[in-house]
Amino acid sequence: MDIFADQLLVFVMLINFVVLGSSRMTMAIRAVAVQGVVLGLLPGIIHHFSWHLVAITVGIILAKGVIIPWLLFRAMDRIQIKREVEPFIGYVSTLIIGAVTTALAFVFAAKLPLAPEHQGLLFVPASIATMMTGFLTLTTRRKAISQVIGYLILENGIFIFGLLLTTAMPVMVEAGALLDLLVGIFVMGIVINHISNEFSSIDTSRLTALKE
């Protein structure tokens, strides 16, 4: 089953590139939604069947694949923004930086002292590469929504690492973390809405009143 999980992780990493290279906000949001659904399927593949697992799978798919994208789309509809992403640096450069960081993630993961049963699996490099993609999106995009997308990808990368730990995160805690994420995105959506009312744009490079 690990082979199949590896293929899904490759898919997850490809979605990172889709987000980095896409110029349309809707495309990026859909890509993150698909990534969320794939991540939701992963625990079901690597663990044995249990009702907890079903609950977690359904929860993750609902939260990351349906509710969060819906919140983001709604925020986007309300504020009537231009649909382009408007990065600080070009798409091709972002893609190349993304490719380089992914390659580095593989090199780095190979040097980590992993437990023997996890050696050679894609979980750790995929997790690092996804986190780096999240950071890249967070720092190179102007718009508030893109930054939220970057945060989501970062969170997804951390989630992939969490898949290696079966017993450490009980369902209660997992559900709590998911709920926190949901509420966080919800609050961010509201703040974005206010930003667009107040500044008639959600370009975060305009948020410069507070400084020393």
Added chain:
Amino acid sequence: MTDILIHALLVILMPPLLLGVIGKTKAAFAGRVGPSYFQHYYDLAKLIRKGTVISDTTTWIFTAGPVITLAATLVAALLLPLGNHAAPIAFAGDMVLFAYLFALGRFFTTLAALDTGSSFEGMGAAREATFACLAEPALFFALITLSRMSGTLSLSPMMTNLSVSLWFSSGAALLLLIGGLFIVLLAENCRIPFDDPTTHLELTMVHEVMVLDHSGPAFAYILYGAAMKLFVMGAFFINIALPLKSGNAMLDWGIFILLMLGLAVAIGVVESIMARLRLVRIPQMLVAACILSGFSMLLILR
């Protein structure tokens, strides 16, 4: 011996048919009858019989360009195994020659275009060179990946090593690889969404604009060379994407021909359902192709 004969016959005779199949598919999508499957053979025959006009300002490069391009493609075709049969020529390191024969052909097409001194053709040459720069790493990543998988530097063992069982063990890497290669296949052969071979707007063309000044037999060589390039790259792609093996030599040839025609239909479908990309988006797609095959290399090298 029969295999070599069939190899040569297919390389020489089949390419224009692929273009015909693509044309028919597009016509079917548009609800037209479309030109005959053999239309491109008629076109070539007509062009061969015509005379040639050569501008006074050009040098020998202009006349040599089409011939060298065609010759380079032909040699490349002899290096590549078709179906499940070893290529007529094979030696260690021929994969590098294979890649650079295409580069040689492209180099002379570009030079011939610059030789005319026309601004349009210079523009086309510049675009062709840019895109080639981006497509070449993708091809090389793919070749390195395959070479690593099979442990050889020669195309024939590399291709015959591929099998359906390999798809089960390292499917992710191969999937990425053919994704990247399909983009390169379309871009290198000037198909939609990268370039429209039937357009008549010089400003948006890439490849066609370079050959505006050629006429008669020289133009026939160019068209024939382009069709053959599609055939060779298509065969390369098919070898990786669908390494079906029956064990029977003749049946393998049959499967190969059917798959090539299927590929032509697939290209026709892509051309029918996609719009041409804006010129600025093309480098992005090619970088994506590089990333795909580079990523696949990473997975295999790991």
Added chain:
Amino acid sequence: MYYSLILLPLVGALAAWFIPSNRHRPLVLPLFAALHLSLTIDLLVATPPPSPGGWLVLDPIGKLFLGVETVLFFTCAVYAVGYLSHRQERSNKVLCMGLLVCLSAMSLVTVAHHLGLLWVALEATTLTMAPLIYFNRNARSLEATWKYMLICSVGIALALLGLFFLAYSTVVAQKEATLLLEPLIASARQLSPAWLNAAFIFLLVGFGTKMGLAPLHTWKPDAYGEAPGLVGALLAGGLVNCAFLAIIRVYQICMKATETAFYHNAMIVMGLVSMAFAAVFVVRQADFKRMLAYSSVEHVGILAIALGIGGDALFGALFHVINNGLTKGVLFLTSGNIHRSYGSKNCEQVKGALHRVPWSGALFLAGFIAITGSPPFSPFLSEFTIVSSIFGQRQALVGTLFLIFLAIIFLGMASSVLPVVMGKMTPAVVRTSYRDSFLTVGPPLFLMAVILVLGLWLPAPLKTLLQQSAQLLEVRP
């Protein structure tokens, strides 16, 4: 018992949701704060056994933080009634609910012994504070909210990764992966050192972001400057302590590992950097609320250094948690009053507060004297314990830098605070309708009295509690 501690404020939040009157709703706050306070006292006196599975435990450290938090919240809740009567123009439903939900999450942080649960609670405090910072509903508070949300969310996400690394260090050690505190402490010696180090770095960075350790403090001046005074008091006195508690939990595990020099040095460096940042930015600070934010950066730096030094400084650090939390309460509540009275928080315009709002002005001045570590107030005692411990361990360089930064910050804050309190009033600044009243001055006065008493006399039960807590943190070879 644990559940009632956490559920009680949530019931209060629900009640606030159903009360329609903007005028009467704030009364929910002191009511439930008082209930929470009495429940806490009950818990402190008769400690209940750990909950099944050992997820919720009230250990001495938890008791200490819970006590500070509930006292601070109670005073803020009383203050809120007075403050919100001046702010009848806007709905306070979100504020009242947010404060109570935050109290619930903060209580959960103090009793959680499952690090995952602790993380969830800490993230919940981050989220509930976001709408409260935006209470003033203008462009500046919006900017502050956005920065706070994004930076803290990313920081806390990194902390989650750190927790995963921590759990993974048990996997590498061929044990069952867990995030419960007790098993982790017990097996700390066998954990994979590489993963434990990585976990420590990410947890320090992640919780450090929440706590405001430099260079991850950038959201702090914005959020503290734009939030209402009482929210600022809870941020600086409550949330900072919660994040510090999370770091203490990590510290408890790391100190039991075989090699601890790395952790000590990392904390000392982070702490010194924080103090240096605060020293640079507090000088010539034109906005007195932002100045308080930098003072908060300074004090989290002091706490980090104290943890890094260890030994007697641990007692000082835990004592300082109380002193810093309560003194910040005084400063933010009174600065809120001054802000209300002048309609500005710019030091250029606000001058002579002692004449206009004598009680608030005097308390602000007293708070300033206390927070900069002057006797007879209790922060002097805790800072003195830390400094003497630093020199006692022959860390002369750290000690010297520590004292230099303290001196700079004292001078920097004095040059802003003294004109604000005692300067000559500028007639151009119109006087708003705000006057000192019992409800807005009483709470900071109460906190100030507590700090003064603690500075003169440390009650025996509190001293025992502090010693017990410090023992939990000590490295025993």
